[in-house]
Amino acid sequence: MKRTARLSALALLLLAASIAWAGGMTAPSPNGMTIPEGFENWPVISVSHRVDNHTLRVILGNDIAVEAARGGKTDPWPDGAVLAKVVWKERPEEAWPDAIVPDKLVHVEFMHKDAAKYAGNGTGWGWARWLGPELKPYGADVSVENECIDCHVPVEERDWVYTIPARFP
């Protein structure tokens, strides 16, 4: 009986996901994370230019993340904080070639802070990436988080976040 209930719940979940997806929503990441609606209008936490892989980035935050960033309360980041990173290939600006500006969208990435919910992966953050303008979920299964985490090990002491909030007036 318990098993049947569980299977029914799973079937309902899959059905709901299919309906949402068919309705034009982006497919969830293999770990179940979804793209927060309206994230592209969130305020800026910082920007960066990776000269090793020729990409420009902007890091945005939801209300909780921005309040923490502007108030210097990011050690650790509070539960509920969500960071979004938008990554573009670089190109020189034609009218000012010494200015490097965004070209094609490469991917968008998210970190969701919830110390209890994401305790299992050892970071307290949920991690996900979607590729290209079509926002294709990245990774085959939930282990995709390990790839994100491996790259963030150098900033484990900064609550796993590379971004130090930029100073605004």
Add this chain to the structure above:
Amino acid sequence: MKRTARLSALALLLLAASIAWAGGMTAPSPNGMTIPEGFENWPVISVSHRVDNHTLRVILGNDIAVEAARGGKTDPWPDGAVLAKVVWKERPEEAWPDAIVPDKLVHVEFMHKDAAKYAGNGTGWGWARWLGPELKPYGADVSVENECIDCHVPVEERDWVYTIPARFP
């Protein structure tokens, strides 16, 4: 009589500006422009890295500017659009030295589009800059706009705007 009225109006204006300034607001630019409240939380139009003067930039927009940018309606930009540019000195990120990230705040700059109001300077935009975290108005008098405009002549055909909006998903 007319002259007295004008002088009184000027005195009132100066008084109002002093009160506003004393109240913690930022002093206006020599051309009378002021910093839009809450601009630091506006959505992103684009980012750039000027490798000639070692600065990173984010370009933000008010609602009218963002709607125009996301909808590809920037030729020309609509009246009421305001673009804000926040400029930081660059530094390498310690934990990932090939990532160039913001250091000190250099200045914030604004372009206000109003074809009629700003027809006089030949661009249809109002221009202003404030220096450093203390937001000191830049320039001695209204002619400061010419400095901004001179630098934007190469993009006169783009409605005087360097920034081509970055592609968001």
